[in-house]
Every structure is written in structure tokens, then in C-alpha cells.
Amino acid sequence: MAAGELVCVGDRLGNTEQHAPGPGTYARNGFIHASVVGALLEAPPPPDGGPAALSVAARAAQPVVPEPGAVVTAKVSQVTPTGAHCRILCVGPRALDVEFKGLIRLPDVRATDVDRVVMSDCFRPGDVVRAEVVSLGDARSYHLTTARNELGVVHATSMAGNVMVPVSWASMRDPETQREERRKVARVAAAPGAAA
Numbered sequence: 001m002a003a004g005e006l007v008c009v010g011d012r013l014g015n016t017e018q019h020a021p022g023p024g025t026y027a028r029n030g031f032i033h034a035s036v037v038g039a040l041l042e043a044p045p046p047p048d049g050g051p052a053a054l055s056v057a058a059r060a061a062q063p064v065v066p067e068p069g070a071v072v073t074a075k076v077s078q079v080t081p082t083g084a085h086c087r088i089l090c091v092g093p094r095a096l097d098v099e100f101k102g103l104i105r106l107p108d109v110r111a112t113d114v115d116r117v118v119m120s121d122c123f124r125p126g127d128v129v130r131a132e133v134v135s136l137g138d139a140r141s142y143h144l145t146t147a148r149n150e151l152g153v154v155h156a157t158s159m160a161g162n163v164m165v166p167v168s169w170a171s172m173r174d175p176e177t178q179r180e181e182r183r184k185v186a187r188v189a190a191a192p193g194a195a196a
Contacts, residue, residue, distance in 0.1 A: 003042045006098055007034040008065065013054050022055030037065070064091045066100055066133045066142050071151075074102050074144065076127040082106050084123040086131075088142065101141040104131060108145035109184055121170075122146075122184035128155035130186050152186035 007013065011034045013025060021027045022043060024036045034040075038058040045052045066072055066088055074086035086102040089095065109117045123129065130151050131144035146152045149169070156164045158174035158181060166185045167173045173180045 003040055005040050006038070007040050007056055008037050008098060009034055013040060013056075016051075018051055020051045020053040022053035024056030024058055025054055064094045064096055065098075066091050066096075066102075068133050068135055070133045072102070072131055072133060072142075072144065073154075074129050074131055076123045076125055076129060078125060079119050079123050081119055084119060084129075086129060086144065089128075102131065102133075102144045103137060103141055104129070104144045104146055108134065108143065108147055111147040121182040123153065124156065124181075124183070126157055127153045127183065130154050146184055146186070149187045152184040154186045156181070156183055 013032045013034060016027050016030050016032060019032055019042070021032045024034065024038060025032050026035050032054050034056045036056050036058040038056045041055045041057055043053040043055065070091050072088050073090040074088045076084050076086050078085040083106060084104040086104065088100040088102050104123070106117055106119060107114050109119070109122050129146060131146050132148070132151060134143040134145050137143045153172070156172055158164050158177065158179065160174055160177050160179070162174045162176045164172035164174050164181065167180060169185050169187065170182060171180045172183050172185060
């Protein structure tokens, strides 16, 4: 990692053979990790020839970080037979300063008929999804779920390039071509005063 780069709690910054831990960091198993969110700083080597210290200058306003139980908005980047890989864009209504990755695994797509889920029938690259954070996975990747009615795809573009509208919990329609495509659709609450 380069000096000045924004780091999050737990990020590995360097090893204890080349650097010393400074403020905003801690050492564990031979590596230095960030203990706060902020900018990475590297002090010049001390005159006695010891290792330069790595520290993290905490930001005054801490950025939003996804936590288990939080509802997030994410954009699908890749779909495989076992999961949909996403970039988390927002936690609740707040946009993120740092990019986090998410994964919706096959068993976390819906609550019923889990053994019949086909990922390509639920998500496509480019879909915007509302999901809940289940847990922190590996390397800044969060495990997400859409297994509630209000979770799932909230914005999708058809194969013809048009914005689609929901038809049911399992499909969306291109209003131009009238072609339907399968998705795991989120049930979006109607705006106050809207016609039922």
C-alpha cells in the first residue's frame, strides 16, 4: 500500500521486519494492520537506523462501513453458477467512500425452493440489487442475502438496452419490446399517496 492511501480497520499495511507499528496500527503475526479508518502514513527512518514507522491518520468523519444486518445497494459485476459478485455502492441511504465487494451465494438468493435456484435466472451483470449483509467474508468481500421479499433486483436493463419494470417477484419486462426476463425482483414499497 502507498502512503496517503485510504485504509480500513484490519487492512494489512506491511510487515514488522521492514516497518515499525505507529499510531493507528497494531502488529499481529509479523504484520502491521490498521486499527482505524484513515490515510496511511510512513515516517522517515529514525537516525539510529531502525525501521520506518507506519501509522494511520484517522479521518475526522468516519466513512460508512457495511455491517452485518445492514441493508445495502450493490451493482452486480459477475454471475457464476454458485454466486453473484457485486460492488457495494451504498449502506442504507449513504454512499460509500471506499469500495467494498459483496457476494450473494446460491443458498442466500431466496428463502424457499433454494435447491431450484439458477443464478443466471436471478441476476445479470449490471443489475442494481438491494441486499442485506450477512457476514464479512474474505478480503473485504461481504456475504449478502436477498432472501426476503423486499430484497433483490431494483433496477435492471434488458438485453435490448432498455430499463425494465417489475412484473412479478421472478421477472421484469422491457416496456419497448415487451420481452420478459427472469430476475429475483425486490418488492418495492409504493410511494405515499400512490394509487394501489
